[in-house]
Amino acid sequence: MTFRDTAWPEGTPCWVEVRVGDPKHTSAFYGALFGWDFLDRGEEYDHYLTASLDGRTVADIGPRFGEPANAPSAWLVCIAVESADAVAERIVRAGGTLTVAPTDVGTHGRFAVAADPGGAVFGIWQADEYFGAEVADVPGAAVWHRCLTRDFGAAQAFYVEVFGYTVTPEPSGSGGPDGGGPDAAAGVVLRLDGRPVAGLARAGAGAVSHWLVTFGVAELATAVAKVTASGGSVLTGPYDTSRGPSVLVADEQGTPFEVVAVSAAT
Structure with missing residues (x-):
């Protein structure tokens, strides 16, 4: 279990959000699955819905902006930074691209969206009043x-x-949503x-x-049953990972994410 009441260290994934065609409908899906409550941030913040778990923030669900109605939705992983502008410059120098230049999000913080050289999209977040997830590593929150x-x-x-990461091999025998094997063996931990x-x-x-988000659940089979009962789907799994048996699923609007059983006392 991780509680956070200050800004996350630079380089740490600190927040996840998803933009979908119908945020209210999607919030019902995640509320049923994870027990999330939601706060509508109002017109100033485009009616983003901030999800909380037992009073601690865990994620955002927001509307699409200028995207085709049939464009696939995806969870956006946001990485904590001390200066969004400085890290944006490093991203470009390292061969990445900026899709959203650093911009202030009200008084919450400063935000940018980028893609790495392989095309994977992620966000960076410079905290002001809003530092990101207040709980992690428990059922109903991001764990990886x-x-x-x-x-x-x-x-x-x-x-x-x-981000200045050091790299170590993924533990032997770890798999992933693509079924393990040679690809999984080549994985690393940042x-x-x-x-x-x-x-x-x-x-x-x-x-x-x-980027793929893994959410914790109390019991894997029960969570998968809730996914399908609420209009979502099972994409693949269960498969073995270093965190335990996991399943790749999608919400009712087709957004993929992973679930793994974790203890509330992790």
Whole structure:
């Protein structure tokens, strides 16, 4: 269990959000699955719905902006930074691209969106009044984040250069949503000061580069049943990972994410 009442260290995934065609409908899906409550941030913040778990924030669900109605939705992983402008410059120097330049989000913080050299999209977040998730590593909250990439070498070099990560091999026998095997064996753990903060692995055949969020659940089979009962789908799994048996699922609007059983006392 991780409680957070101050800004996350630079380089740590600190927040996740998803933009969908119908945020209210999607909030009902996640509320049923994770027990989330929601706060509508109002017109100033485009009616983003901030999800909380037992009073602590965990995620945002927001509306699409200028995207095709049939464009696939995806969870956006936001990485904490001390200066969004400085890190945005490092992103470009390291071969990434900025899709949203650093911009203030009211009094909450400063935000940018980028893509790594393999095309995986992520956000960076410079906290002001709003520092991100207030709880992690419990059922109903994010427990892990990893980038699945079509260009493993370039992606690894990029994240090391931008965020100063050290890299260690993923534990032997760890698998992933693409079924394990050679791709999973090539995965690595990205670390800050020796602490694991994210993973990096090869994307499966035909998949685009992307970041994947893993949410904790109390019991895997029960969570999967709730996903399908609420209009979501099972994409693959269960498969073995270093965190335990996991399942890749999608919400009722097709947004993929992973679930794994964790203890509330983790």
